[in-house]
Amino acid sequence: MQATSTLDRPPAPPEASSRTWRKAFHDISAGARQRQLWAHLGWQDIKQRYRRSVIGPLWITISMGMTVTALGILYSQLFDQNLAEHLPYLAVGFIVWGFVSGCLNDGTEVFIQNEGLMKHLPAPLSVHILRLVWRQTLLFAHNLVIYFIVLAIFWMPITWTALMAIPALLLIMASGAWVALLFGIVSTRFRDIPPVVGSLMQLIFFMTPIVWNADILEEKGGNMSIAKLNPLFHYIEIIRDPLLGENLVMTNWIVVGCITLAGWALALFVLRNYRARVTYWI
Amino acid sequence: MVSIDVWNAAVDFPIFDAKSRSLKKAVLGKTGGKIGTESKVPIIEALHDINLSFRHGDRIALVGHNGAGKSTLLRLLSGIYEPTRGSARIEGKVAPVFDLGVGMDPEISGYENIIIRGLFLGMNRRQMEKRMDDIAEFTELGDYLAMPLRTYSTGMRVRLALGVVTSIDPEILLLDEGIGAVDADFLDKAKERLHELVKRSGMLVFASHSDEFLVELCNTALWLDKGGIKEEGSLRDVLTHYKGKDPFKNLNPQTLARIGASDSAAPIGSNEDS
Ligand SMILES: Nc1ncnc2c1ncn2[C@@H]1O[C@H](COP(=O)(O)OP(=O)(O)OP(=O)(O)O)[C@@H](O)[C@H]1O
Ligand SMILES: [Mg+2]
Numbered sequence: 314m315q316a317t318s319t320l321d322r323p324p325a326p327p328e329a330s331s332r333t334w335r336k337a338f339h340d341i342s343a344g345a346r347q348r349q350l351w352a353h354l355g356w357q358d359i360k361q362r363y364r365r366s367v368i369g370p371l372w373i374t375i376s377m378g379m380t381v382t383a384l385g386i387l388y389s390q391l392f393d394q395n396l397a398e399h400l401p402y403l404a405v406g407f408i409v410w411g412f413v414s415g416c417l418n419d420g421t422e423v424f425i426q427n428e429g430l431m432k433h434l435p436a437p438l439s440v441h442i443l444r445l446v447w448r449q450t451l452l453f454a455h456n457l458v459i460y461f462i463v464l465a466i467f468w469m470p471i472t473w474t475a476l477m478a479i480p481a482l483l484l485i486m487a488s489g490a491w492v493a494l495l496f497g498i499v500s501t502r503f504r505d506i507p508p509v510v511g512s513l514m515q516l517i518f519f520m521t522p523i524v525w526n527a528d529i530l531e532e533k534g535g536n537m538s539i540a541k542l543n544p545l546f547h548y549i550e551i552i553r554d555p556l557l558g559e560n561l562v563m564t565n566w567i568v569v570g571c572i573t574l575a576g577w578a579l580a581l582f583v584l585r586n587y588r589a590r591v592t593y594w595i
Numbered sequence: 596m597v598s599i600d601v602w603n604a605a606v607d608f609p610i611f612d613a614k615s616r617s618l619k620k621a622v623l624g625k626t627g628g629k630i631g632t633e634s635k636v637p638i639i640e641a642l643h644d645i646n647l648s649f650r651h652g653d654r655i656a657l658v659g660h661n662g663a664g665k666s667t668l669l670r671l672l673s674g675i676y677e678p679t680r681g682s683a684r685i686e687g688k689v690a691p692v693f694d695l696g697v698g699m700d701p702e703i704s705g706y707e708n709i710i711i712r713g714l715f716l717g718m719n720r721r722q723m724e725k726r727m728d729d730i731a732e733f734t735e736l737g738d739y740l741a742m743p744l745r746t747y748s749t750g751m752r753v754r755l756a757l758g759v760v761t762s763i764d765p766e767i768l769l770l771d772e773g774i775g776a777v778d779a780d781f782l783d784k785a786k787e788r789l790h791e792l793v794k795r796s797g798m799l800v801f802a803s804h805s806d807e808f809l810v811e812l813c814n815t816a817l818w819l820d821k822g823g824i825k826e827e828g829s830l831r832d833v834l835t836h837y838k839g840k841d842p843f844k845n846l847n848p849q850t851l852a853r854i855g856a857s858d859s860a861a862p863i864g865s866n867e868d869s
């Protein structure tokens with residue numbers, strides 16, 4: 314061992330920094346390549362919650378269906394809205410909100426909760442992020458069943474614009490990934506962030522047009538900037554418009570596109586600088 | 596070529612308590628100037644000045660008292676911790692077996708757990724399915740593989756974990772304690788398989804407090820003390836200095852012949868067996 318060490322031991326490299334763009338991008342590409350792993354883990358997460366239950370993940374759909382029906386009936390009366398219009402609006406908003414808030418809330422804890430795994434099995438950070446986004450996507454798919462049921466009940470026509478929901482979903486998924494990456498790393502260091510985000514999200518839920526319609530606010534001469542300054546409003550709109558067969562609003566797409574790009578830039582910067590510190594912090 | 600090289604590496608753990616983890620402190624701390632020692636995060640230096648060079652065929656024992664840094668060094672070698680100072684270069688496919696409970700889901704079958712472990716180690720599902728018969732035969736778990744993992748005993752879990760890591764042709768095997776739970780028969784079998792693996796493709800680094808296992812599995816040793824390397828050399832020399840007595844003395848001749856004890860007297864660095 315020692316003999317060999319003097320013979321064919323390469324010279325010490327110049328202090329190899331762990332803070333390089335190359336390593337950050339390698340983390341992401343290596344994670345993406347382990348598709349079977351995160352896909353399996355993400356699916357496992359869902360099955361685990363309903364282990365030994367008879368109808369299993371169908372509960373996700375059922376509980377969403379109950380919430381949407383109850384709130385839809387209540388709020389359409391409160392706001393004097395037509396149930397056939399308000400229920401689909403609320404259903405889609407709720408489903409998208411579930412995805413967005415899921416990425417944020419779970420994102421803050423993504424590394425903290427996987428402490429055991431991360432300390433025992435080496436894997437790129439991005440594996441945990443992709444697992445989270447995949448899990449949220451699967452939950453979204455389960456909830457989307459409600460959308461189709463609502464469509465059928467109210468005989469709403471599906472138009473070609475509905476296809477625009479696909480790029481919208483991809484944009485939201487891309488955002489979910491940077492949010493989880495950024496908040497995941499920062500919250501591992503600063504443990505106040507998860508509870509802060511948790512309570513902020515509850516507040517934002519009421520401020521975002523989900524159970525109430527933004528149009529009512531406008532009709533009543535309310536201040537529309539309450540809705541428009543809220544980035545999550547735009548995220549919900551880009552997918553709600555096509556699914557409800559309404560005209561697309563360019564502003565929403567531009568805002569979402571910009572936030573996605575800026576967010577990724579920030580998340581990549583944080584990944585570059587603190588990637589190697591995460592296992593020290595958990 | 597499989598190799599591990601570490602240059603002057605150190606691993607420092609920052610110890611955050613609620614105070615230093617809080618955001619308020621970090622934000623306000625910037626503007627408020629130095630608040631003496633209070634603004635500093637205490638640090639545990641788990642490893643320092645580590646210089647290593649392992650090559651193909653090395654079977655290294657890690658010894659040292661509790662808290663000496665053995666587990667931390669294994670994590671450094673697996674890439675879980677990147678050195679806070681210095682550098683480390685690990686070439687080869689790493690397969691760690693640290694804690695047997697982690698990364699295993701008690702509710703799903705042994706079979707599924709094998710696949711997940713394999714996926715974590717860089718295999719894909721099809722490759723793992725192909726190895727399933729081999730793993731089933733090696734672990735002797737038989738029908739138990741279809742049972743949820745919570746029905747397994749500790750030794751059965753060890754068998755499963757060892758079955759997976761040895762079946763995927765890893766180049767660098769990192770083992771931490773744990774494997775003590777298996778019975779003698781299985782240990783023999785595992786030993787043979789590990790030796791074969793090391794000869795064929797790589798190296799083994801094994802941390803343990805049990806002479807018995809170390810003698811069976813390793814030929815060289817590294818003595819860690821308080822986060823630094825105290826001694827490095829043949830297993831027999833290092834263990835003798837570490838324990839204060841020659842552990843090979845009490846072994847019966849058959850065991851000595853079996854483990855090729857004469858080997859440990861050979862010049863350090865020779866990789867041949869027997
Ligand atoms: N995550 C961590 N945070 C803070 N300190 C740590 C952490 N992990 C290890 N340490 C410290 O590093 C030192 C070495 O720990 P390590 O677990 O490597 O010891 P070990 O040699 O494996 O001991 P044992 O024989 O008991 O397993 C200890 O002083 C421990 O307190
Ligand atoms: Mg240990």
